[in-house]
Each structure stands twice: as C-alpha cells, then as structure tokens.
Amino acid sequence: xxxxxxxxxxxxxxxxxxxxxxxxxxxxxxxxxxxxxxxxxxxxxxxxxxxxxxxxxxxxxxxxxxxxxxxxxxxxxxxxxxxxxxxxxxxxxxxxxxxxxxxxxxxxxxxxxxxxxxxxxxxxxxxxxxxxxxxxxxxxxxxxxxxxxxxxxxxxxxxxxxxxxxxxxxxxxxxxxxxxxxxxxxxxxxxxxxxxxxxxxxxxxxxxxxxxxxxxxxxxxxxxxxxxxxxxxxxxxxxxxxxxxxxxxxxxxxxxxxxxxxxxxxxxxxxxxxxxxxxxxxxxxxxxxxxxxxxxxxxxxxxxxxxxxxxxxxxxxxxxxxxxxxxxxxxxxxxxxxxxxxxxxxxxxxxxxxxxxxxxxxxxxxxxxxxxxxxxxxxxxxxxxxxxxxxxxxxxxxxxxxxxxxxxxxxxxxxxxxxxxxxxxxxxxxxxxxxxxxxxxxxxxxxxxxxxxxxxxxxxxxxxxxxxxxxxxxxxxxxxxxxxxxxxxxxxxxxxxxxxxxxxxxxxxxxxxxxxxxxxxxxxxxxxxxxxxxxxxxxxxxxxxxxxxxxxxxxxxxxxxxxxxxxxxxxxxxxxxxxxxxxxxxxxxxxxxxxxxxxxxxxxxxxxxxxxxxxxxxxxxxxxxxxxxxxxxxxxxxxxxxxxxxxxxxxxxxxxxxxxxxxxxxxxxxxxxxxxxxxxxxxxxxxxxxxxxxxxxxxxxxxxxxxxxxxxxxxxxxxxxxxxxxxxxxxxxxxxxxx
Numbered sequence: 071x072x073x074x075x076x077x078x079x080x081x082x083x084x085x086x087x088x089x090x091x092x093x094x095x096x097x098x099x100x101x102x103x104x105x106x107x108x109x110x111x112x113x114x115x116x117x118x119x120x121x122x123x124x125x126x127x128x129x130x131x132x133x134x135x136x137x138x139x140x141x142x143x144x145x146x147x148x149x150x151x152x153x154x155x156x157x158x159x160x161x162x163x164x165x166x167x168x169x170x171x172x173x174x175x176x177x178x179x180x181x182x183x184x185x186x187x188x189x190x191x192x193x194x195x196x197x198x199x200x201x202x203x204x205x206x207x208x209x210x211x212x213x214x215x216x217x218x219x220x221x222x223x224x225x226x227x228x229x230x231x232x233x234x235x236x237x238x239x240x241x242x243x244x245x246x247x248x249x250x251x252x253x254x255x256x257x258x259x260x261x262x263x264x265x266x267x268x269x270x271x272x273x274x275x276x277x278x279x280x281x282x283x284x285x286x287x288x289x290x291x292x293x294x295x296x297x298x299x300x301x302x303x304x305x306x307x308x309x310x311x312x313x314x315x316x317x318x319x320x321x322x323x324x325x326x327x328x329x330x331x332x333x334x335x336x337x338x339x340x341x342x343x344x345x346x347x348x349x350x351x352x353x354x355x356x357x358x359x360x361x362x363x364x365x366x367x368x369x370x371x372x373x374x375x376x377x378x379x380x381x382x383x384x385x386x387x388x389x390x391x392x393x394x395x396x397x398x399x400x401x402x403x404x405x406x407x408x409x410x411x412x413x414x415x416x417x418x419x420x421x422x423x424x425x426x427x428x429x430x431x432x433x434x435x436x437x438x439x440x441x442x443x444x445x446x447x448x449x450x451x452x453x454x455x456x457x458x459x460x461x462x463x464x465x466x467x468x469x470x471x472x473x474x475x476x477x478x479x480x481x482x483x484x485x486x487x488x489x490x491x492x493x494x495x496x497x498x499x500x501x502x503x504x505x506x507x508x509x510x511x512x513x514x515x516x517x518x519x520x521x522x523x524x525x526x527x528x529x530x531x532x533x534x535x536x537x538x539x540x541x542x543x544x545x546x547x548x549x550x551x552x553x554x555x556x557x558x559x560x561x562x563x564x565x566x567x568x569x570x571x572x573x574x575x576x577x578x579x580x581x582x583x584x585x586x587x588x589x590x591x592x593x594x595x596x597x598x599x600x601x602x603x604x605x606x607x608x609x610x611x612x613x614x615x616x617x618x619x620x621x622x623x624x625x626x627x628x629x630x631x632x633x634x635x636x637x638x639x640x641x642x643x644x645x646x647x648x649x650x651x652x653x654x655x656x657x658x659x660x661x662x663x664x665x666x667x668x669x670x671x672x673x674x675x676x677x678x679x680x681x682x683x684x685x686x687x688x689x690x691x692x693x694x695x696x697x698x699x700x701x702x703x704x705x706x707x708x709x710x711x712x713x714x715x716x717x718x719x720x721x722x723x724x725x726x727x728x729x730x731x732x733x734x735x736x737x738x739x740x741x742x743x744x745x746x747x748x749x750x751x752x753x754x755x756x757x758x759x760x761x762x763x764x765x766x767x768x769x770x771x772x773x774x775x776x777x778x779x780x781x782x783x784x785x786x787x788x789x790x791x792x793x794x795x796x797x798x799x800x801x802x803x804x805x806x807x808x809x
Contacts, residue, residue: 103139103159108132110147129153129161129171144169144193151180151195155188162191166223170194176203180230184211189218197227197251206234207251216240227251232269235259243267253277253296262286272296277318280305288313298324299341306330316340322363325350325371333358344368345384355379365390366408369417374398377423384408387461391417404429415462422467425449433458433470434508436575442475443576455575474503475578476512476571483565483585488675490585492562497540498580500533500571510573514539519566519582522649527567543567562587564637564671566649582647584639588675597630597672599680606764613684614762616691617661621684623668624653630672637671658686685762693765694719694726698757701772709744710773717741717759717769724761731756733773747775 107125112118115127125145126132130153132142138158146164151173155161163169171193173180180197181190190208197207207224210217215238223246224232232251235241237258244265248254253272256262260283269277269291276298280286287309293299299315302308303326311334315322321344325331331353338345338360345363346355352373359380360366366381366388372395381388381403388408389400395417405412405428412430413421421428435456438447445453458468480499483490496516502509511534516527530539543565565587569580602624607615615621628635640648640656643664648654658664664686669679697716704710712730719726730738732745733753747753753773760766 103137103141106132106136106140106142107145108142108149109145110149111145133157133159133161148172151175151197152177153180154182154184155190156185158185158187160189160191161193162189163193166192166194166221170196172196172198174198174200176201178203178205179209179234180204180207180227182209182211183214183217185214187216188214189220190222191218191220193222194225195222196225197230199230200228202229204228204230206231206255208233210235210238210241212237214238214241218242218244219246220244222246224248224251231255231275232272235262238262248272248277253279256280256283256286258282260284260286264288264291266290268292270295273319276301276324280308283308285309287311294318298322299338300324301326302331303327308332309334311335313337314339321345321347323347325353329353332356337361339363345381348374360384360388368392369395369398369419372396372398376400377402379403380406381408381412382406384410387411387414389413391415391419393417395419399423401426401428406431411461413461413463415464421458421463421465425467427458427465427467427469429469430458430460430465431470432460433468434473434504435468435470437472440472440475440576442578444572445575471505473508473573473575475576476573477501477503478569478571478578478580481580481583483583485581485583486585486669486677486679488586488677489589490565490587492587493542493544494565494585495540496527496543496567497538498569499538500535502535502573509535511535512539513572515570515572516541516543517568517570518543519568519649522651539569562675564675566639579645581641582639582649584637584669584671586671586675586677590675594672594674594676595630595632596676596678597633597635597670598628599625599668599670599678600627601625601666601668601680601682602627603682609685609762611683613666613682614687615658615684616687616763617659618657619686620655620657622653622655623666625668625670626652628668628670633673635670636673637669639669641667641669658684661686661688687763691724691761691763691765692720694724694759694761694767696757696759696767696769698755698769698771701774702755703774703776704747705776705778706747706750707778709746710775711742711744712738712755712757713742714757714759714769715741717757717767719759719761721761724763726759726761729758729760731758747773750775750777 106120107122108129109125112125112127118124118126120126120132120135129144129149133155136142136157136159141160144163146168148170151171152175176199180195195207197204204227207227207230232248233243233254235256239260242263247268250271252275253269277293277296278288278300280302282304285307289311291313293313293315294317297319299318299322301324305328307330309332313336315336316339318341322338322341324347326349328350329352331350333355334357336358338358339362341363344365345360346367348367348369349371351371355374355376357378362383364385366384369391376398387410388405393416398419400421401423412432436443438456445455447456452466458465478498478500482497483494500512500514502512511532514530514533518525518527527543528541533539565585568582571578603613604622607613607621625638638650638652640654642656664684666682666684667679669677671677695718698714702710714728728741730743733755734747755771755773756768758766758768
C-alpha cells in the first residue's frame with residue numbers, strides 16, 4: 071500500500087511541472103504580440119475584431135487597434151494609402167504581387183512611419199498624386215529609428231521620393247524595387263543600410279542622395295537610368311560596396327564633400343560624364359571595375375588611396391586629377407584602352423606608393439628585372455627610361471607590356487658544324503618582337519673567343535628587324551690561321567663565336583656557337599663524353615643544389631678512342647659559357663631547372679655532347695618536420711607498426727625520405743614499417759626525415775616491448791562456466807526449499 075502512495079505522489083508532481091511549463095510557454099507567446107488581419111473584402115467593417123475570420127477592412131484601422139509588438143497581416147487586395155504607422159509593429163503580406171496600396175490624395179506621404187522598430191514587408195506601392203503635394207511614398211521620420219522596408223515594390227511617384235529618410239537612424243531598405251520616383255533621400259541620418267535593391271528611372275534626381283550623414287552602407291544594389299547613381303554631400307564613413315551603377319544620365323558616384331568614404335568592388339559603367347567624381351578627403355577607392363564612362367575617375371579631393379581598380383574604355387580619360395587635388399596616392403590600378411589619355415594630372419598627386427606603380431597598356435619601357443638592360447634599374451633612384459610620363463603623370467614604378475628583347479636566330483655556320491671554309495662569312499637573323507609602332511632597327515656586334523678572351527670581329531648597324539646581319543671572318547699570321555689553331559689541326563681550326571644585339575634599351579648576348587674547318591674522316595669514331603659533379607649534390611641522374619652553391623663539374627673522364635680531345639665547351643644556362651676548361655666550377659643565381667651542356671671535339675673535328683639536369687632550389691629552404699607517436703607497445707616476437715605519416719615538409723611540393731632506427735641494431739627506410747623485437751625491453755626509437763635539399767629533422771620515441779603474449783591455461787574458460795552453472799542451480803534449489 072505504501073508503494074502505491076509513493077507512485078501516486080510522483081505522478082502528481084510530474085503533472086504539476088508539466089502544467090507549469092505550458093503556462094510559461096503561453097506567457098512567452100503572449101509577450102511576442104498577436105496577429106491582426108486585414109482584408110479589403112470585409113463586408114461588415116463595423117463588426118471587425120482583426121481576427122482571421124473577422125478582419126479589419128482598412129490597414130489604418132488595424133494599426134489603431136494594434137499594440138507594440140503586434141503583426142498586421144494584410145490579405146490579397148487593393149488598399150487605400152495615406153497611412154500613418156505610429157506603433158512598433160510589423161505589417162506584412164503573403165506576396166508582394168497580391169497586395170496593392172495606392173493613393174492620389176494631396177497628402178505629403180503615402181505611408182508615414184513615426185514609430186521605432188517598424189517593419190514593412192512585401193507591399194506594392196504606387197503614388198498617383200498629380201500635384202507637387204506628395205513628398206515621398208514612404209517617409210521615415212525623425213522619431214522612427216530601426217525601421218525596415220523589405221521585399222517591396224515602389225512603382226511610381228510623379229513628384230515624390232520613393233523613400234525619404236529624415237533625421238532617422240538604423241533603417242534597413244532591402245530586396246526592394248524603386249522605380250519612376252525621385253529615388254531614396256537620406257538626410258541627417260546615420261547607420262542606414264541600403265542592401266540588394268533595384269533603384270532606377272529616377273529621372274530628375276540621383277537614385278540615392280545622401281546629405282550630412284555618417285556611417286551609411288550602400289551594398290549589393292543595381293542602380294541605373296537615373297540622373298546620378300549615388301550623390302553624397304557632407305557625408306563621412308559611407309561604405310559603397312558591390313553595386314552595379316550603370317547607364318545614368320550624368321555620373322555613377324559623386325562624393326561632393328566629406329571624409330572617410332569608401333568605394334569598393336563596384337561595377338560602374340556607361341555613365342556619360344564620370345564613373346566616379348571624387349571630392350572630400352581621406353577615403354578609399356579600391357577594386358572597382360570602371361568601364362565605358364566618359365571619364366573613369368575625376369579627382370578633386372585630397373588624401374585618397376585609389377588602388378586595384380580596373381579602368382577601361384573611357385571615352386575621354388581613365389583618371390583625371392583636377393587642379394587643386396593633392397596628396398592622393400594612385401597605385402596598382404590597371405589602365406586599358408582609354409581613348410584620349412589613360413591618366414592626366416593637373417594637381418599634385420602621387421602615381422605610385424613608393425614601390426608599386428600602375429599597369430599601363432601604353433607603357434613600353436624596359437623590364438626592371440631584365441639583367442640585359444643597357445641602363446640598370448635602381449629602386450632608390452629610378453632612371454628616367456623606367457618611368458611612365460604621359461599626360462602630366464609621373465609613375466616611378468610602372469608596369470605594362472614591357473619592351474621585348476631582340477631575338478637572334480639561324481646562325482651560319484650552324485652550331486657544331488664541320489667542314490667550314492677557313493674564311494667563312496658569319497651571319498645571323500635578328501628581329502625586334504615589339505609591336506609595329508615600337509619596332510626599332512638593331513645594331514649587331516660579332517665576336518670570337520680564343521683562350522677565354524673575347525675579341526671583336528666587326529659590327530652591322532641599323533639592321534632592319536627580320537633581316538640578316540653578316541661579317542667575313544678572316545685573320546691570319548704569316549699565311550697561317552695560327553690565332554685560331556688548336557694542337558694537331560695544322561692549318562685548320564675550331565671557331566668559337568657569338569653576337570650581341572642592341573636596341574634602345576637592351577643589349578642581348580646570343581649563345582656561343584662553334585664550328586670546325588676540318589672535314590671529319592668517314593671512319594672517325596666520335597669522342598666519348600662524360601661528366602661528373604660534386605658528389606654531395608648528386609641525386610640519381612640529376613644534380614640538386616641551392617642558389618649560390620658552388621658546384622664542381624669535371625670532364626676529365628672524356629676520351630677519344632682514335633685520337634685526342636682538343637676542345638671543350640660548357641654551357642651553363644641562362645647565359646654562361648666556358649671554353650677549354652676541363653673542370654670548371656659554377657653557381658646558379660636563381661632557383662629553377664637547368665640543362666648544363668658539355669660539347670667535346672676531337673682532333674679530327676668530330677664532336678659529341680652531353681646534358682645534365684640541374685635542379686636549383688631557393689636558399690630559403692625550410693627543413694622538414696619529423697612526427698611520431700609518444701610511444702609504441704607490443705610483444706616480443708610480434709610485429710609492431712611504426713608510422714611517420716604525420717611528418718611533413720613546409721615547402722610545398724618538396725618530398726621527404728624516412729629512416730627508422732629501432733634501437734636494437736635494425737633500421738628501416740620507409741614511411742610506415744613493421745618491426746619485430748626478439749626480446750622484451752624498453753627501446754629508444756628514432757625517426758629521421760630528409761628533404762630534397764638534404765635538410766633533416768628527427769623525432770625520438772620509445773617502444774615498450776613485453777614478454778611473449780600469454781596463451782592462457784587450456785580449458786580454463788570451461789571451468790569458469792561450470793562453476794557459474796553450479797552457483798545458479800544451488801540458488802534455485804535454495805529458493806525452492808525456502809518456499
């Protein structure tokens with residue numbers, strides 16, 4: 071009986087708790103406000119109570135009946151405007167296409183919002199007032215902060231603004247269309263957000279006009295076919311981002327005055343005056359696409375940062391810095407296909423930031439990175455030929471379609487050709503690859519090499535691009551070609567020559583070519599060519615080293631089975647050749663993959679060559695990182711898996727090798743390896759990883775190895791089960807007897 075009472079008490083307690091929860095939930099719902107309905111089909115408006123089954127006929131009646139926090143739900147239909155919203159309520163519909171609010175009365179506002187936290191959603195609004203009495207379709211007044219107008223259409227107002235925000239703060243206008251009105255006016259209002267709207271056909275006004283306001287955001291809108299797109303005066307910290315502003319009758323964006331305004335990521339195109347007209351000071355204009363405007367950006371203000379903009383196809387000028395503009399920093403922009411000028415300067419502005427300039431499609435100066443330039447580049451004191459100077463602009467660090475180096479081709483005699491006349495004509499074809507407007511005539515200088523000295527032969531001047539330059543090669547001492555003779559060649563010789571080609575900016579050196587005047591016997595055997603390299607840099611068939619490492623090359627193992635080798639030529643890319651050194655040293659100045667070439671020639675004029683791949687990595691190579699588990703456990707005689715897969719090399723693409731030392735005299739050489747210890751004990755295990763540069767890292771861990779795993783006593787489990795069964799039987803018998 072006692073147990074039944076306890077159970078009843080518990081059930082009663084749970085019921086009371088449940089009722090309390092329901093009551094609290096009911097109170098919470100009540101605090102959120104109630105729903106009030108409006109339907110223009112209501113036949114008995116005097117009896118309406120705002121319920122779904124007895125809705126109000128007019129929106130204004132619903133507002134008068136509402137309290138702060140209520141939601142007014144307007145059913146499909148046509149409703150009279152000139153509404154005043156004086157409570158913190160939400161007024162919404164099922165669909166913007168179903169609810170139409172219209173008025174032709176001579177009141178100032180179709181909807182006048184005079185309370186905080188009002189939300190107006192999904193309405194189709196039209197003002198048909200024919201006179202100038204109408205000031206705006208929606209008015210957000212000075213006593214209404216935090217208002218939202220969302221998912222609505224404002225289709226027409228002959229004389230009024232679509233939305234007038236007057237000394238109000240924190241309003242949000244989002245996902246709405248405003249068409250054929252005077253646009254949006256924001257006056258003396260801060261922290262307004264205009265987001266994801268279509269604002270167009272504001273024929274007598276800007277689509278968005280802002281005056282004397284701070285911290286407003288205009289983002290993700292499509293603004294077109296208005297007098298101006300955005301027009302701001304006396305505004306600070308306006309954020310204009312990711313809008314399309316196009317086909318307006320004057321300019322896309324005008325910042326008349328103010329500071330700290332920011333214009334980012336917009337597409338501003340097809341505006342017949344300016345893409346951006348920039349007054350004020352201390353703002354940022356960055357990452358915009360400014361295309362097909364009469365003038366891309368007109369600057370009249372100061373201290374702006376204008377960077378990373380794409381300015382193309384301006385009918386007049388890409389950027390014009392007007393008289394009086396000063397201290398603006400204009401850098402890292404792209405200027406392309408602007409008709410009159412890419413840029414013009416009438417003020418006092420900076421067209422680079424001290425180390426980065428702009429990209430100009432009409433800059434054909436030399437590439438600062440080109441080591442063949444006649445005048446070398448100096449970042450601290452930039453030579454004049456490296457600067458962009460047009461339209462009054464001076465960009466000290468410009469980029470563009472850099473001047474291209476002359477091209478040398480088709481040497482005659484060809485490289486390694488034999489049987490050449492002892493007094494040959496040396497010739498090459500030369501070309502200036504620059505566009506036709508910038509092509510130049512070229513100077514070609516011929517040289518020969520003897521005993522690693524470089525000697526001029528002759529020069530051709532003013533050679534037309536695409537033509538051939540040539541000189542005779544003949545120099546004798548007492549009737550012999552002694553100057554060019556090598557041991558065992560008699561009157562024949564091996565000629566080593568090259569050319570340098572010069573234009574206004576660069577002097578390019580060709581590869582070194584060789585030829586022989588000997589006619590190689592038919593039965594001559596080619597020399598055997600071989601190359602050895604400093605052992606520590608050898609990786610398989612390749613050579614791996616770092617920038618500025620000194621690598622020793624050796625051709626002493628080359629030989630000729632039916633004569634002797636009399637000539638060696640080494641070619642180290644990109645531009646170094648060494649003649650008749652058997653064991654030269656070389657260091658590479660830049661990272662990259664290179665083919666080192668060795669050519670040998672024997673005393674009969676027969677030649678052979680060999681290439682060796684050299685991989686040069688940056689000297690900033692970082693060592694790999696070895697990672698292992700804290701410890702490993704296992705039994706003697708059974709395999710334990712050691713895994714180093716969490717090890718890595720911070721240099722992307724670099725490969726590492728693995729070496730395990732298991733502490734028992736055995737090693738392993740792969741990432742994941744099984745190892746068997748013969749005896750129990752605690753072993754110190756070391757993993758070493760090595761990258762392609764030879765850099766290493768190690769991680770030490772431990773292997774805790776126990777005696778061989780016990781196999782247990784045969785039949786022990788059966789004994790335990792038998793004992794358990796006896797216990798169960800004894801227990802049942804005891805219960806039986808106790809009854």
